[in-house]
Amino acid sequence: MVYILADDLGYGDLGCLNPKSRIPTPHANRLAASGMTFTDAHSPSAVCTPTRYGVVTGRYAWRTRLKSGVLNGYSGHLIDPNRMTVASLLKANGYRTGVVGKWHLGLDFARPQGNPKEFDYARPVENSPNRYGFDYSYVIPASLDFPPYVYVEDGKVTELPTARQDAWKFPAFIRAGERAPGFKPIETLDVLLGKANAFIAREAKGAQPFFLYFALTTPHKPVLPAKRFQGKSRLGPYGDFLMQVDWTVGQVVRTLEEAGVRDNTLLILTSDNGSFMFRLNETDEDHVANPGVQGYRASSHTSAHVFRGTKADIYEGGHHIPYIVSWPARVKAGTTCEETICLADLMATCAALVGATLPDDAGEDSFNTLPLMLGNDWETPRAPVVHHSANGTFAVRDGKWKLVLSTGSGGREKPVGKPGSTPYRLFDMAADISETTDLAAAHPEIVQRLTRVLEGLQKTGRSR
Incomplete structure (x- = not known):
């Protein structure tokens, strides 16, 4: 199973969901054609951290200490170490588990003894994803615009942040802070893709089934498409970035095919919330003419499709997100589902996949969507x-x-x-x-x- 969670990907950013889009997304389009598109899927929150909590635990994050906003790169852990996660559930049922990409759930960087205001990056973090059931983890602490700018592999910082990142303005918006010398934001998506593909190739050779949670850092700010994509969309850096996101999805599919496991792999493509790109008036200068403008005229592109609002909003543009399921061996190609679902439903769905029963203190807000994927009705009707x-x-x-x-x-x-x-x-x-x-x-x-x-x-x- 591969779960690709894009970062700030709007419903209207994919051609298979927005026929009026002029930004090419052939790989996502093929993925949708090969399986089922859920047209009424929602993230548990309109921003990053709480959605990721819901995905990993099957529980709404507003039930925790996080009542609004998001964590930053230095925040302490949000998930109780004793709580069941999707990874610990699957691991207990014979899966090899991995996470690559944006974590944003708190790592608890070690602190020097007697100096609580500093961090000791040479020591392992205190709450890596490995503590929550992931056999392998290669992550960045938070969004790609939050310091510290480091990679953390199996709980250890791969290179000490001895350099300094300057603040940049949109479209390459990034906050000033500590950075590892070899950490280059424009290369991050490619670095993470390499780690994700390596995990798939390695685990596909083994006897155990595997689960990969691939949390993209894109198209979230900084909008920094790789040079090979710059100018390709003719709709500004954001359009170019979407093309790279789509290509990245295609590379994962290719790796699954080359490993000989594509047909038997459940692949889900979705997003943590809506896009940050505003819808502007037709008389306004937009992102096409000026890349420093954080929005499009509707005649150029509609990241939120026909929805009101953007990322962060309670309106549909904040949380009504793409959700594409492809599983050639079991999910009928070219199908759609109009049922209302939530990303927190992953936990109960995974439990159903492995024939497990969730305890009362796990996945409290999660419902099994497997019957929907297979063309049937809810086994247990979903709560609002x-x-x-x-x-x-x-x-x-x-x-x-x-x-x-x-x-x-x-x-x-x-x-x-x-x-x-x-x-x-x-x-x-x-x-x-x-x-x-x-x-x-x-x-x-x-x-x-x-x-x-x-x-x-x-x-x-x-x-x-």
């Missing part, structure tokens, strides 16, 4: 999906109804609003996927019901 924005704003989705428990976006779109501010807003997602018309006043009974539903999910500590 809870959405969460950058500032901690909640929304709850039940069938066609979505209740936003705030007066604002909770992220980047103005007004931002405060979590829990009233009046709440209600949208009919079947008739109004762009969330243009608030129906709360017309359906107060639905507002009351969904408010109670969310309160129940919060108080019980679980969805299943």
